[in-house]
Amino acid sequence: MKKKTKRKHLKLSTALFKGGYIHNPLLTQLLGLCPIIMAAISVKNALCLSAVFALLLVVNEVIASIFLKNMSRWVRVSLYTVISAGILALVLSKINQEASAALGVYLPLLCVNAIIVVRCEKFAIRTNVLNSVYDAVANSIAFLVVAFLVGLIRQVLSTGSLFGLQTPFKNPGMAMPFAGLVVLGFLAAIHKWSVMNFYPDELVDTFSLKGAFEKPVLVDPGLNTKQERAHKKQFKEERQEFDRIRPRYSIEDVESSLEEKRAQKKKEEES
Amino acid sequence: MPQENKTAFFKTDDPLFSYSVDTLLMGLGLLIMGIYLNGIAALYHAAVGIVSAVICEYVSFKLVLKKNTLGNMSAFSVGLLIALSVSAACPLWITASASAFAVLVAKLPFGGTRNAPFVPVAAGVCFAQLCFPLYVFTYPAVSGGLHPVFNNAEGFVKGTSLIDLLESGKAVSLNIFNYTSLLSGKYPGAIGTTCMLAMLGIVLYQLIRRPKRLYASFGFLVCCGIFAAAFPRINTGRLSSVIMELSAGSLMFVALLVLNDPVTSPKRPLQSVLYGAVAGTLCMLLRYFGKINEPAFFSVLLVNAFWPILSRQTATDQKQSNEKRKRLKKAAKKDKKLSAGQKGKNTITEVLDDEKENEA
Numbered sequence: 001m002k003k004k005t006k007r008k009h010l011k012l013s014t015a016l017f018k019g020g021y022i023h024n025p026l027l028t029q030l031l032g033l034c035p036i037i038m039a040a041i042s043v044k045n046a047l048c049l050s051a052v053f054a055l056l057l058v059v060n061e062v063i064a065s066i067f068l069k070n071m072s073r074w075v076r077v078s079l080y081t082v083i084s085a086g087i088l089a090l091v092l093s094k095i096n097q098e099a100s101a102a103l104g105v106y107l108p109l110l111c112v113n114a115i116i117v118v119r120c121e122k123f124a125i126r127t128n129v130l131n132s133v134y135d136a137v138a139n140s141i142a143f144l145v146v147a148f149l150v151g152l153i154r155q156v157l158s159t160g161s162l163f164g165l166q167t168p169f170k171n172p173g174m175a176m177p178f179a180g181l182v183v184l185g186f187l188a189a190i191h192k193w194s195v196m197n198f199y200p201d202e203l204v205d206t207f208s209l210k211g212a213f214e215k216p217v218l219v220d221p222g223l224n225t226k227q228e229r230a231h232k233k234q235f236k237e238e239r240q241e242f243d244r245i246r247p248r249y250s251i252e253d254v255e256s257s258l259e260e261k262r263a264q265k266k267k268e269e270e271s
Numbered sequence: 272m273p274q275e276n277k278t279a280f281f282k283t284d285d286p287l288f289s290y291s292v293d294t295l296l297m298g299l300g301l302l303i304m305g306i307y308l309n310g311i312a313a314l315y316h317a318a319v320g321i322v323s324a325v326i327c328e329y330v331s332f333k334l335v336l337k338k339n340t341l342g343n344m345s346a347f348s349v350g351l352l353i354a355l356s357v358s359a360a361c362p363l364w365i366t367a368s369a370s371a372f373a374v375l376v377a378k379l380p381f382g383g384t385r386n387a388p389f390v391p392v393a394a395g396v397c398f399a400q401l402c403f404p405l406y407v408f409t410y411p412a413v414s415g416g417l418h419p420v421f422n423n424a425e426g427f428v429k430g431t432s433l434i435d436l437l438e439s440g441k442a443v444s445l446n447i448f449n450y451t452s453l454l455s456g457k458y459p460g461a462i463g464t465t466c467m468l469a470m471l472g473i474v475l476y477q478l479i480r481r482p483k484r485l486y487a488s489f490g491f492l493v494c495c496g497i498f499a500a501a502f503p504r505i506n507t508g509r510l511s512s513v514i515m516e517l518s519a520g521s522l523m524f525v526a527l528l529v530l531n532d533p534v535t536s537p538k539r540p541l542q543s544v545l546y547g548a549v550a551g552t553l554c555m556l557l558r559y560f561g562k563i564n565e566p567a568f569f570s571v572l573l574v575n576a577f578w579p580i581l582s583r584q585t586a587t588d589q590k591q592s593n594e595k596r597k598r599l600k601k602a603a604k605k606d607k608k609l610s611a612g613q614k615g616k617n618t619i620t621e622v623l624d625d626e627k628e629n630e631a
Contacts, residue, residue, distance in 0.1 A: 171368075173402025182376055189380060 010131040012138075019138035022202045025115045026146045026184070027191040032115040036150055037180035039106035041158065046151030047144075048099045052091065053110055054140035056084045058133060060116050064124035065132040073121070080120055084111030115139060150183050287384060290533050291344035293480055297473045297528060298351040301463035304456060308413050309359035313462045319363045320354030321347050323370035331379050345384040349373050352392040352528060355463025356521055356568070357399060360427065361406035369399040388579075390532045393525075393571040400565065408564045410459035430459025433519035434564060442505035443515060453518050461565075464524040473527050484531040486540045490547025491526045491554070492517065498555035522554065525567040535575050549581070550574040 025031045035053075040046040060080050068076045088111050092100060100107055119139055124132040156162050157179070160170030173179065195202060305313035328346040332339035340346070350370045357366055373395030381387045399407050412430035436443065443449050443458075452458060456466030463469075477484050496513050503512030517523060530536065530550055537543050550570045557566030 171402050173398070176401060178401065186380070 009128070010134050012134050015131075015134040015138040016141065018202075019135055020142040020145075022195060022199060024142045024146065024191060025118065025139060026143060027188045029118075030188075031118055032113040032143075033184065035103075035106045035110060035113070036147055036184060037177050039103045040147045040151040040154065040180065041175045042102075042155040043148065043151045043162075044099065045102055046147035048095070048103060049107070049110070050140065050144035050147050052088070052095075052107060053113065053115075053143050054136075055091065056087055056110060056113070057116055057119065057140050057143075058136040059087055060084060060120050061124040061132040061136040062129055064120040065127060065129050068120075069125050076121070076125070077117055080117050081112055084113075084116060087111075115143065146184075146187060149187060150180060153183050154179055285343050287343040287345060287533070290481075291348040293476075294348040294528060295344065295351060297476055298348065298355055298463065300472055301355050301466065301469050301524075302351070304466040304469045305355065305359070305462035308456055308465065309411060309462055312359045313354075315363055316354040316357060316359065316366045316462060317351055318354075320366045320370045321350035323367040324350030324353070324374050327371045327374040328379070331375055335379070340383050343384070346374060349378070349391050349395070352463075353395045353399075356392070356396045356461050356524060357407055358410045358460075359462050360409050360411045360429075361399075361403065365399050365403050365406055368402075369395040372398040385534060387534060389575045390529055390535055390571055392529050392532075393568040393575070396568045397572055400563065400568070404564070410461070413457050413459055413465075432459045433515060434460075437504050437515055437519055438564075440505060442507040442511055444507070445511050445514065453514070458518075460519075461521055461524075464521040465518075467518050467523065470523045470527060477527065483538075483540070483543075484533075486543035487531045487536050487547035487550075488526040490544035491530055491551040492523075492547075494548040494551030495522060495526075495555055498552070498559075502559065504559075516555075516558075520565045521567045525554075525571060529568070529571055535578075537578070546574060546578060549578070 023029075026033070026036065035049050039049060060083055063083060064076065064080070068079065071079075088108055092108070095107075119135060123135050127135075152162070154174050156167055157169065157174035158172055159175075160167045302313060302317050305317075324346040325341060328341060329339050353369050353373060354366050357369065373391040376398075377389050377391040377394035378384060378387050384391070410430050410432050412428040433443070443453075454466075454468045456469070458465055474485070477488075495517060499513040499516035500509045503509055505512055505515065526547070530547060531543075537546050550573075553573050554567050554570035557563065557569060561569075563569060
């Protein structure tokens with residue numbers, strides 16, 4: 001009998017599909033929203049943000065997967081910020097001044113972006129360099145797509161122009177933060193609808209209202225199918241256990257069970 | 272439970288239908304006063320608001336392949352209330368876009384009126400206030416007569432609203448003439464928000480038809496009144512401050528027609544009063560320290576967002592009557608005692624069963 005060989009490296013397509021689309025950090029976990037909501041008011045801003053974010057994420061994940069595996073968590077988390085700040089200090093001077101002025105404080109704030117910390121902690125420190133690079137690329141592309149769409153929609157609606165083309169409707173209010181939240185909400189809804197319809201098996205509700213009791217399953221793109229199955233099984237078992245333990249105080253349940261018992265007693269008496 | 276007639280367009284059995292009809296009737300009274308005070312422009316706004324809301328609801332529900340909910344008249348009431356809370360001088364497309372926003376963003380994505388976490392009217396008005404503040408807060412001087420008062424029309428005269436007076440620390444001397452002006456709504460403001468006489472009519476109507484709706488309004492107004500009396504912005508006395516704060520802007524309108532929305536507001540009296548009090552506190556804080564001219568609608572949105580967190584138990588409490596809850600509490604207490612003392616008898620069903628057996 002042939003032994004199944006474990007795949008050591010993650011495929012880029014798998015990383016893109018799972019990390020970038022199914023578990024898009026912006027649309028499923030709502031991580032790192034600040035730059036998108038506040039600064040992505042045009043396509044140019046969105047592209048600039050995405051480029052800097054990609055650079056920070058790739059470098060952080062590579063460093064985390066090579067050097068930071070044996071450190072304690074509190075040191076690692078502070079190191080991510082220090083590394084990002086160092087990269088930004090080098091990069092900021094080379095970015096076009098007009099672009100960096102348009103982004104304001106939200107460009108330097110990328111160094112404390114939650115996605116960087118989460119991806120490094122959840123993935124990069126548990127895997128090899130190549131996998132973490134793939135993951136960083138997938139997440140950067142996910143960020144780019146969302147930022148681009150938000151920037152595009154807000155630019156069209158707020159300025160009434162896109163690449164020189166004029167549109168009849170123009171509402172300067174769409175450059176305000178609330179519009180960013182509204183657009184992002186619609187994108188998240190479309191994303192969830194597409195996952196529900198095309199990949200229902202992959203759907204994991206990370207924002208269920210029972211979040212206080214349930215363990216959200218955050219399947220890393222690096223995990224192989226066996227581990228994934230184990231994760232899902234564990235989640236299912238925990239949920240069943242929770243349902244069993246949870247006290248049911250609704251009067252309807254009590255009354256129905258009482259009726260059942262009465263019916264049983266009657267049957268016994270009759271017999 | 273009454274069976275819903277599926278073939279009829281108007282869902283008369285639906286509680287939301289009767290609520291919307293009541294709102295429309297109350298809004299109609301305000302609209303008549305608005306037409307008297309602001310001219311025919313008020314009627315145009317109302318028509319545009321309603322038509323926009325209805326068309327948006329019809330088209331959007333068609334697009335998502337769902338049956339529209341026009342039969343419960345909620346779209347009509349949303350359109351009318353939005354039209355009543357904008358200035359008569361602002362262009363008609365602002366009313367149309369506010370109505371469209373209320374339906375397309377605050378109502379439809381959540382599955383309709385029944386599931387909307389925010390009051391659609393408040394969302395629509397806030398959208399207009401944030402995006403077009405210059406238009407929305409430019410009120411025409413009240414002169415009466417059926418003439419257009421649009422911002423770009425000839426002979427347009429800008430008026431100073433009560434809220435502008437309060438912000439600049441100026442007061443209206445409270446003599447009989449000014450009281451009459453306040454009651455009849457002769458101070459500039461949004462179309463349906465200035466006439467206090469019409470607001471008193473609404474209070475009477477609600478007292479007769481739906482007295483429970485007034486709990487939230489009561490909490491809201493009392494809280495605003497206490498704030499106005501404790502921290503007056505004008506130097507002519509506390510009573511004057513209370514009267515001016517309550518009749519300025521859309522405060523009364525929001526308290527009586529927007530805050531007590533049946534979907535978002537709590538059902539129990541004490542919860543409703545607290546809900547109104549939180550909204551009132553937020554409204555006055557935003558008025559005192561915020562930059563927005565009319566924050567009453569924002570306070571409603573904020574309380575909509577925070578109320579589910581503030582009262583987690585509301586949803587479950589609403590379903591259970593007081594008697595049932597008492598029984599369950601007793602059972603739960605016994606359950607604890609039994610689980611501590613006796614093994615094997617630790618479920619509520621068994622406790623209730625034992626009780627019934629003992630009674631027998």
